[in-house]
Amino acid sequence: MRTILVTNDDGITARGINALVDAIKDSYRVVVVAPDGPRSAQSKAITVTTPLRYWKQYTNGNLVMYRCNGTPCDCVKIGLYSIMDTKPDLLVSGINHGTNTSVNVIYSGTMGAALEGCVEGLPSIGLSLCSYDQNADLTEAVKFSKKLIEMVLNDGLPQGVCLNVNFPVGAIKGLKVVRQSRGRWRERFVERDDPAHNKYYWLTGDFNNLEPDATDTDEYAISQGYGSIVPCHVDLTHYDSINKLSNLNCDAKEI
Amino acid sequence: MRTILVTNDDGITARGINALVDAIKDSYRVVVVAPDGPRSAQSKAITVTTPLRYWKQYTNGNLVMYRCNGTPCDCVKIGLYSIMDTKPDLLVSGINHGTNTSVNVIYSGTMGAALEGCVEGLPSIGLSLCSYDQNADLTEAVKFSKKLIEMVLNDGLPQGVCLNVNFPVGAIKGLKVVRQSRGRWRERFVERDDPAHNKYYWLTGDFNNLEPDATDTDEYAISQGYGSIVPCHVDLTHYDSINKLSNLNCDAKEI
Numbered sequence: 001m002r003t004i005l006v007t008n009d010d011g012i013t014a015r016g017i018n019a020l021v022d023a024i025k026d027s028y029r030v031v032v033v034a035p036d037g038p039r040s041a042q043s044k045a046i047t048v049t050t051p052l053r054y055w056k057q058y059t060n061g062n063l064v065m066y067r068c069n070g071t072p073c074d075c076v077k078i079g080l081y082s083i084m085d086t087k088p089d090l091l092v093s094g095i096n097h098g099t100n101t102s103v104n105v106i107y108s109g110t111m112g113a114a115l116e117g118c119v120e121g122l123p124s125i126g127l128s129l130c131s132y133d134q135n136a137d138l139t140e141a142v143k144f145s146k147k148l149i150e151m152v153l154n155d156g157l158p159q160g161v162c163l164n165v166n167f168p169v170g171a172i173k174g175l176k177v178v179r180q181s182r183g184r185w186r187e188r189f190v191e192r193d194d195p196a197h198n199k200y201y202w203l204t205g206d207f208n209n210l211e212p213d214a215t216d217t218d219e220y221a222i223s224q225g226y227g228s229i230v231p232c233h234v235d236l237t238h239y240d241s242i243n244k245l246s247n248l249n250c251d252a253k254e255i
Numbered sequence: 256m257r258t259i260l261v262t263n264d265d266g267i268t269a270r271g272i273n274a275l276v277d278a279i280k281d282s283y284r285v286v287v288v289a290p291d292g293p294r295s296a297q298s299k300a301i302t303v304t305t306p307l308r309y310w311k312q313y314t315n316g317n318l319v320m321y322r323c324n325g326t327p328c329d330c331v332k333i334g335l336y337s338i339m340d341t342k343p344d345l346l347v348s349g350i351n352h353g354t355n356t357s358v359n360v361i362y363s364g365t366m367g368a369a370l371e372g373c374v375e376g377l378p379s380i381g382l383s384l385c386s387y388d389q390n391a392d393l394t395e396a397v398k399f400s401k402k403l404i405e406m407v408l409n410d411g412l413p414q415g416v417c418l419n420v421n422f423p424v425g426a427i428k429g430l431k432v433v434r435q436s437r438g439r440w441r442e443r444f445v446e447r448d449d450p451a452h453n454k455y456y457w458l459t460g461d462f463n464n465l466e467p468d469a470t471d472t473d474e475y476a477i478s479q480g481y482g483s484i485v486p487c488h489v490d491l492t493h494y495d496s497i498n499k500l501s502n503l504n505c506d507a508k509e510i
Contacts, residue, residue, distance in 0.1 A: 231496035
């Protein structure tokens with residue numbers, strides 16, 4: 001029986017992770033190591049200045065669940081290096097409540113965990129539903145997630161590549177392998193006064209898809225009712241710029 | 256006079272950021288928005304579930320310094336969208352105390368901030384000294400940083416590209432534009448008992464350069480006494496895999 005390490009960034013009590021676990025726990029050995037509370041937008045943060053703790057939360061047959069006081073990325077590390085005796089066959093992060101298309105991938109705790117699995121050489125999948133409604137219907141997303149897990153376990157993934165998967169709300173027409181859309185957030189900080197008359201700020205903003213006309217992006221696939229699959233890696237090098245920036249090469253005597 | 260937004264992940268009192276600011280404050284208008292304490296390994300984490308605050312720390316001539324209770328990435332966002340009236344000409348993050356070559360780039364708060372500048376369309380540079388010694392000599396790193404800031408302000412950077420710059424300890428032979436080396440951490444969790452006999456864990460480990468023979472990487476440049484410059488972007492798409500994974504494209508009726 002193959003083993004899947006499952007984590008998320010919404011925390012161990014979130015509906016998304018529990019719906020996923022329910023759907024796969026009879027077919028696989030499932031080890032959940034998930035944050036003890038919400039850790040949205042934690043990206044690939046790791047905890048280095050305070051200690052980590054984890055607790056066994058639940059065990060039943062092939063399923064064992066741990067909660068951890070760290071980030072999603074910490075959960076993967078502590079799962080692999082402290083909790084599990086052998087490497088899992090697959091890492092799955094999600095199902096996240098919220099969109100991780102486009103530039104959101106770099107802030108996402110869900111994808112932080114999936115990218116960590118990728119660094120560790122595991123086939124890894126981040127799964128997100130494009131809805132912030134905590135009561136959103138997960139049926140379709142779960143069905144497609146289960147199928148994708150099966151396919152990736154059978155066929156593997158290219159070394160050093162993991163999947164950023166996003167599902168639209170409602171009926172899903174199918175899955176499309178696409179690229180990350182260029183995008184950014186236009187931020188606003190909402191200013192408030194606390195009871196002691198000190199100012200504080202809430203981060204908010206609007207997402208801008210910078211390629212609204214492109215048809216080969218995750219944003220487009222979602223807009224058409226498809227689940228988007230972006231193959232991701234952790235090499236941030238912009239190769240075209242290595243030559244373009246050769247003017248920056250210099251010797252100490254020129255400084 | 257051109258304006259530079261400066262941040263870091265070691266916090267506003269760190270030697271690295273202050274050495275940098277000292278070196279550039281007479282030539283540029285400098286706005287520092289830095290964390291109020293250490294935020295190492297915070298990657299591109301942003302604060303969405305608690306409010307942010309910031310305080311003016313110091314002002315003198317063309318220099319103004321703010322401390323913020325958020326992450327490095329928050330500092331950039333709040334600097335651009337709440338503190339500053341106009342966009343700066345450049346964003347600089349650092350000088351970080353510690354190595355951000357290879358895979359460290361994805362965990363680094365220093366580079367989290369630089370990548371955020373990049374998303375915002377600003378020429379952005381992350382600067383790191385490959386030493387965790389808080390008393391490390393910063394003279395050479397500051398000299399090269401100043402030169403690089405000058406060059407980037409004059410020539411700009413390709414749109415959507417920022418620089419991950421690392422300096423070796425000691426004399427710097429020059430600068431090399433290179434690619435990110437493949438690498439990973441072999442983690443160990445040090446297990447301890449607290450006074451109530453509950454276990455807790457410290458994350459530690461050893462870095463492994465997975466391409467020890469490559470001569471075009473940041474790891475190699477540093478090992479040869481050069482400062483390394485990796486042009487980075489935030490598109491995580493692994494383009495070669497889009498076709499390779501076309502078997503994952505499917506229609507709903509196949510599920």
